Amino acid sequence: MTTPREIELKLDCEVADLPTLANHPLLRADGTPDTAVLTSTYFDTVKGDLRKAGLTLRVRREGDRRIQTVKAAGGGAGLFDRAEWETDIAGDRPDLERLGDAPVAALLADLPDSDLRPVITTVVERTTRLVLHGESLISATLDQGRIETKQGDVPLCELELELGEGKPGDLFGLAQALSETVPLRLGALSKSARGWSLLDGTLRKASKSGAVRLAPEATAGEAFRAIAGACLHHLRLNEDVFLHRRHPEGLHQIRVALRRLRSAITLFKPILAGDPATANLRDEIKRVTEPFGRARNLDVFLETTLPAEMEKRPDEAGLRDLRTRLEAERDRAHDAVIATLESPAWRSLVLDIAAWIETGAWRSEGNVPVRDAPAEEFAADILDKARRRIRKRGRHLDRIDAEARHRVRIEGKKLRYGAEFFASLYAEGKPHKRHKAFVAALSDLQDHLGALNDMATAHEVLSGLAHDASAVPAQALFAAGLTAADTEAATKALLAKAAEAHGDLVDLKPFWR
Template sequence: MTTPREIELKLECGVADLPALASHPLLQADGTPEPVVLTSIYFDTAKGDLRRAGLTLRVRREGERRVQTVKAAASGAGLFDRAEWEGEIAGERPDLDRLAETPVPALLADLSDTDLQPVLTTVVERTTRLVVHGDSLIFVTLDQGRIETKGGDVPLCEVELELEEGKPGDLFGLAQALAETVPLRLGALSKSARGWSLLDGTLRKSSKSGAVRLAPEATAGEAFRTIAQACLHHLRLNEDVFLQRRHPEGLHQIRVALRRLRSALTLFKPILAGDPATAHLRDEIKRVTEPFGRARNLDVFLETTLPAELEKRPDEAGLNDLRTRLEAERDRAHDAVIATLESPAWRSLILDVAAWIETGAWRSQTDAPVRDAPAEDFAADILDRARRRIRKRGRHLDRIDSEARHRVRIEGKKLRYGAEFFASLYADGKRQKRHKAFVSALSDLQDHLGALNDMATAHEVLAGLTHDGSGVPAETLFAAGLTAADNEASTKALLAKAAEAHGDLMDVKPFWR
């Protein structure tokens, strides 16, 4: 039996933007229905078995009708291409007989009606219309409402573009056209995922990258799509957090997500080189996010370097003025990041990246043996090359100059991200243990190189404040000099530890072989 699928592009917007969207010329259609209120109740077991298995089960009230839907969890961000099973039922609770054609019975063989309990509810006012864009027929949904849980409520306002007939590229084309007049952001969470995040307390917190799950039979091209989507998902979750709270960890995770994405573009270069959009998007991401680096450097200095110095020299009066001045600098740097994240250029770039991942020329090439090769074979080759670069460039790590060390650090990040990206392809017991040992050794090297990099950026931060001493009290300049000297004092020991960690890494057997 063919599994029914839903291909949907999810976008987020503000409540004030919905009227403009509703009246947008591209969304006008004959016979647009009146808004309707929909109430959906999501069910799961007490242990959350469905959620853990990547499934959602809901019963939606549509006037007098009750519609039961099972969906596979959405992965990535923006375009949700997922399995869906839907049918009308008689009551308010799930109909177990109608679940027979879904994955639920196989997951919960002894499932009874009482095992399923309501966990969250969505109430939305929905406006829909069917429009033609490009060569496609697109079902457009405008939703405004709220998600209700035992842990509280959260508003929702989103636009969904569902492909009825045609090609996914037209979904992105319509989204970009709408975004020219209305600020739209790529959607990061389904309604149910947003509700679960509210329940477990993670909705308004920064988050690290999740595990990437690749099918054992995946091709290299399918692996890249999954990995790039995961990077976008990670980015969008933390983008929202930083916009709301300006939390330093949110900014850090934004930068991690961007580095992971750029690393993926490099690691998968053999399958992307023929697509001219690859280099353009990589360069544009780097250019647009340039202000993020200074903001992060100031965060690290104020969160790590300066507290250590204050603990060491609690009576050094100039350190408090140094902190005050740098906090003002950080506020201005965060302002620059916010300005970027709120700009139309940024929102458009993220939509462009999402569109390229799904519909770029790299996917449509007819003769692409590397792209269509097994992901496991591709991964082994790529990881071998990355490891060789680390071995070669990291020789005599304690004696090479800072620029060369920085290149080793960058190569280490690429290898670390590659090890994380491809981990699920090597999940059997023996190779899983090797993976753990390999990542541990690589993390040790990265920690030492990262500490050395923090020292270098600390010098840059202090140099930016005191480059001419104009308007800076003498005691503050003196405190800055002491901080720089104290930082420098531990460099030799860190270099020795980094060199030792490099040797240890080279001794660890690659988990992919």
């Protein structure tokens, strides 16, 4: 059994683009490309032990061969850097005697063979070419087929670029060059992960950020790579949701993922400051995603603020006129978001971010002691600083102006994201209990500040109507005025609650000390 590492970049594509990719000059190979039909079956225990451990066990039928493969989890979005154990076996079920030193062996040691069950099957037509790009030999694989589960099937179409020899950066270079003529998107899920998402009903449903698992011995640099990769993974999952369903929660989670990524860049500034790409990418993220804020503000108003007002004033006909007017505006705002997500600039930016996370200068430049220091030490330092900022800026929270409150809210988000990013380093004993209490108090503060922010954005939405009063029915304008007055009346009580929540937060002992 061999134990190589697989370094592979996954890219999603459409079936209509396969002919262009198959004949692309950059994917021309010496000789005839290899083509085969492959059927792969993924196995797990009844309790899903392998999935929980971040492992996959599959048996692939390739002609007369049966190839058993174990893969470990690895990578964030797009780039999968995984340990892999592979061997030929005789039958269609896993051969537990031939697992060797793969970690699956320990998990299955005390289980009967009958406890393993097939859970996912993939059937693909695969075309493989070996190409040279930059300084690297790359295996370029086009897969078209389907993923089959007991919950149904889903089509599969992807390009995989696997590093044979050379540098991972060349995988991204080739991907960017190909994406100039074919609308490729950074892959978010492996085949098995896509199958599991189909089984548990989460495929193309909006999803919150997942937990970031950091090894206890992780360095600060390794922590940033894992955290930023998780943010990008979160982004891509919800990007697909919004593109296919225009679901408001998908848009919200896209913005959350981008805020988390930008917060991570800020928190890890001591590590990233020497890389000139850092500031450029952060600024480009902010510029390209500017239309997202307007769409989200309209979503919140139409899903939260306006329904509450209609319940309070059920006989006010102008509120229905207001809803009709703003729903049309929201449709236009969503169109602008879709246009951004479908643009070459957006797809290129996502690839650039992934390349920077995995191969950026920040990872290789010399003499950056803080990058190679223990992640736990780094976390304590940056969380201390973030806590001091929110403690100072949040004094007299119920008396400061709206702009100052907004800064407190931003600092609160950074502290909350930081607490979530490093949670796995404080997963036991007293630190774990303190972490739960700290995050709960921080969430309480954020909820109140978020409600105040929703009121502020509601005023922005309504002010926009006032500026174009000649085109808005009088009833709708009157209803807008009533709504503005009602939201303003609720502000004082929320400010008092926010100030109390801030006091509770700063009184808590930090979980990282």
